[in-house]
Amino acid sequence: MLAHIFRRIVATIPVMAIVALFVFSLLYIAPGDPAAVIAGEQASPEDVEKIRKGLGLDRPFVSRFGEWSWHILQADLGTSMFTGLPVTQLIVQRLEPTLSLMVVTLILSITIAVPMGVIAAWKAGTWVDRGLMAFAVLGFSVPVFVVGYVLAYVFALELDWFPVQGYTPLSAGFWPWLENLVLPAIALGCVYIALIARITRASMLEVLQQDYIRTARSKGMGQSGILFVHALKNAAVPIVTVIGIGVALLIGGAVVTESVFAIPGLGRLTIDAIVRRDYPVIQGIVLLFSLVYVLVNLAVDVIYTLLDPRIRY
Amino acid sequence: MPLLEINDLQTHFRTPDGVNRAVDGVSFQMGEGETLAVVGESGCGKSVTANSILRLIPEPPGKIAGSIRFRGVDLLKLSDKEMRRVRGNDISMIFQEPMTSLNPVLTVGRQLGETLRLHQRVSRREADARAVEMLRLVGIPEAKRRLGEYPHQLSGGMRQRVMIAIALSCRPKLLIADEPTTALDVTIQAQILDLMKDLKAKVGAAIILITHDLGIVAEVAERVMVMYAGRKVEEAPVEKLFRTPRHPYTQGLFGAVPKLGSSLAGNLTKLAEIPGVVPSLKQRICGCVFATRCASATDLCRQSAPALELKAPGHLAACHFAPKEALAA
Numbered sequence: 356m357l358a359h360i361f362r363r364i365v366a367t368i369p370v371m372a373i374v375a376l377f378v379f380s381l382l383y384i385a386p387g388d389p390a391a392v393i394a395g396e397q398a399s400p401e402d403v404e405k406i407r408k409g410l411g412l413d414r415p416f417v418s419r420f421g422e423w424s425w426h427i428l429q430a431d432l433g434t435s436m437f438t439g440l441p442v443t444q445l446i447v448q449r450l451e452p453t454l455s456l457m458v459v460t461l462i463l464s465i466t467i468a469v470p471m472g473v474i475a476a477w478k479a480g481t482w483v484d485r486g487l488m489a490f491a492v493l494g495f496s497v498p499v500f501v502v503g504y505v506l507a508y509v510f511a512l513e514l515d516w517f518p519v520q521g522y523t524p525l526s527a528g529f530w531p532w533l534e535n536l537v538l539p540a541i542a543l544g545c546v547y548i549a550l551i552a553r554i555t556r557a558s559m560l561e562v563l564q565q566d567y568i569r570t571a572r573s574k575g576m577g578q579s580g581i582l583f584v585h586a587l588k589n590a591a592v593p594i595v596t597v598i599g600i601g602v603a604l605l606i607g608g609a610v611v612t613e614s615v616f617a618i619p620g621l622g623r624l625t626i627d628a629i630v631r632r633d634y635p636v637i638q639g640i641v642l643l644f645s646l647v648y649v650l651v652n653l654a655v656d657v658i659y660t661l662l663d664p665r666i667r668y
Numbered sequence: 669m670p671l672l673e674i675n676d677l678q679t680h681f682r683t684p685d686g687v688n689r690a691v692d693g694v695s696f697q698m699g700e701g702e703t704l705a706v707v708g709e710s711g712c713g714k715s716v717t718a719n720s721i722l723r724l725i726p727e728p729p730g731k732i733a734g735s736i737r738f739r740g741v742d743l744l745k746l747s748d749k750e751m752r753r754v755r756g757n758d759i760s761m762i763f764q765e766p767m768t769s770l771n772p773v774l775t776v777g778r779q780l781g782e783t784l785r786l787h788q789r790v791s792r793r794e795a796d797a798r799a800v801e802m803l804r805l806v807g808i809p810e811a812k813r814r815l816g817e818y819p820h821q822l823s824g825g826m827r828q829r830v831m832i833a834i835a836l837s838c839r840p841k842l843l844i845a846d847e848p849t850t851a852l853d854v855t856i857q858a859q860i861l862d863l864m865k866d867l868k869a870k871v872g873a874a875i876i877l878i879t880h881d882l883g884i885v886a887e888v889a890e891r892v893m894v895m896y897a898g899r900k901v902e903e904a905p906v907e908k909l910f911r912t913p914r915h916p917y918t919q920g921l922f923g924a925v926p927k928l929g930s931s932l933a934g935n936l937t938k939l940a941e942i943p944g945v946v947p948s949l950k951q952r953i954c955g956c957v958f959a960t961r962c963a964s965a966t967d968l969c970r971q972s973a974p975a976l977e978l979k980a981p982g983h984l985a986a987c988h989f990a991p992k993e994a995l996a997a
């Protein structure tokens with residue numbers, strides 16, 4: 356088991372190396388001369404040349420990549436071309452709101468979506484099932500910003516249950532922190548909830564047909580025990596897989612959600628960096644998100660072995 | 669009072685092309701500690717009858733009617749909660765497929781202990797101790813270690829032993845075994861059968877044994893019920909049925925009328941093939957259900973359904989022409 360986990364961790368190294376290579380190449384494959392773009396229209400050729408040197412564009416790709424990678428391993432992501440601040444520092448400053456948003460969304464989505472899917476499967480074919488699944492389709496098809504504005508309008512402006520926008524750091528207290536995150540998390544989680552609920556339902560439907568469910572019933576087990584103990588654990592592998600894959604949706608959606616709810620997180624930083632073609636910042640953020648994604652899927656892999664004793668490596 | 673008294677059991681399934689009368693008016697009784705074998709061709713409603721007793725039929729599309737009195741209480745009138753107290757406790761069941769009847773992601777100990785904890789106020793530790801005891805009882809070596817194992821680590825025979833342990837853990841009054849040995853190879857079949865006989869003596873439960881194997885019937889059953897197309901067509905004590913099967917269907921199943929004096933099981937074990945097909949259960953049949961396949965069917969058979977009649981002491985058959993023994997008044 357531990358050996359397996361260790362092997363999986365080692366296996367992520369080449370993945371991250373390829374990601375790093377891709378991220379680094381962004382600078383080279385992007386259209387136009389990055390140095391000229393950054394320097395602006397009125398810049399003299401000397402200025403452009405200076406920026407080119409600063410970016411290392413005058414040196415061979417391989418040596419530049421080696422140096423860049425070496426710095427990254429020491430958590431040095433370079434310097435923002437726009438603000439002149441270290442990229443690592445910029446990211447760390449913005450990390451908490453984004454991470455908070457993602458974690459809250461993840462927890463909220465799973466606690467809503469899994470029971471939703473389980474109940475839909477249990478009541479398959481009834482109006483309860485149809486209602487829940489119609490809701491899931493809706494969640495899938497309405498864009499994040501629309502949901503976001505509607506939620507903010509109804510629950511913040513009209514009902515005044517939650518703050519309209521902004522972010523309160525966790526250090527200011529759990530409830531204030533959570534209060535600010537509920538609406539953004541629901542908005543961001545809609546697609547995710549729909550996805551997880553549908554997979555849960557499909558997986559559960561299959562499991563509920565199995566002989567061991569009949570055995571559990573024949574022992575006198577109650578409905579909730581059958582659904583949530585005997586069935587759900589068997590249905591869990593595809594569910595966990597989708598939860599892992601879906602984190603990509605959260606990363607993309609977080610950028611939009613943060614701008615709808617004015618959350619000062621990485622989303623804002625990303626948009627600004629893209630608009631300004633601040634390559635070191637873009638690279639740093641892409642690298643970070645990739646790392647998160649790889650780690651989440653590593654966790655998913657480990658969870659498989661915990662869920663299903665038949666999975667052995 | 670009989671242990672189990674089933675009256676006019678009707679289990680019907682609604683399907684897109686009509687109602688499937690899987691069980692259509694079956695009645696029988698069982699005494700405490702008795703072993704009843706249920707035989708019949710595939711699809712004749714044996715499993716549906718068994719599942720109806722524990723109300724394990726999915727409703728809808730299924731619908732159970734009639735009455736199933738267990739120690740005088742009609743199980744069909746119980747609430748879901750009351751029914752759950754009966755399942756696994758008073759009446760338990762073992763299934764045909766040992767490979768798939770245990771939950772693959774829960775340990776053997778968990779699945780065994782769970783039944784105890786559902787029906788009896790025992791702590792987790794007590795449940796574990798009882799689980800070990802049960803595993804020993806069903807002849808599983810290294811019982812303690814097995815508690816932490818998962819079903820895929822056990823062979824088919826071992827899994828069926830675990831199923832039996834689960835079924836008997838609360839000392840039920842009635843055990844329903846739906847082809848418990850069909851999926852196992854011959855030597856294991858014999859072991860499981862011996863185990864069931866042995867445990868029956870120890871636990872004293874009545875058994876409903878569904879099987880295709882006449883050898884097993886001869887060996888363990890006291891009474892036999894023969895089903896055809898969702899109905900009971902014959903019922904008799906085992907010796908009587910083997911010696912003089914009265915319904916043409918039963919005779920067909922046995923291949924030929926066994927000669928008097930031949931040993932009980934003789935050399936036939938598996939049910940014989942009968943030419944023809946079972947009539948669709950989706951249409952009402954007005955005559956005898958077996959008429960379409962019966963060699964000696966007459967117009968009478970095709971027009972009126974024969975009632976179950978006492979043809980000899982303790983011997984019921986539903987056939988107009990089945991020979992009748994002179995009954996003592």
Ligand SMILES: Nc1ncnc2c1ncn2[C@@H]1O[C@H](COP(=O)(O)OP(=O)(O)OP(=O)(O)O)[C@@H](O)[C@H]1O
Nearest residue numbers: 681688690709710711712713714715716717726729
């Ligand atoms: N859930 C269900 N929905 C619809 N029809 C069903 C259902 N379960 C059983 N049936 C029908 O009930 C009839 C009797 O089936 P049953 O399983 O009782 O046969 P059986 O005698 O046990 O046969 P076998 O020897 O093959 O186990 C079959 O025609 C089957 O199609």
Ligand SMILES: [Mg+2]
Nearest residue numbers: 714715716846
């Ligand atoms: Mg069957």
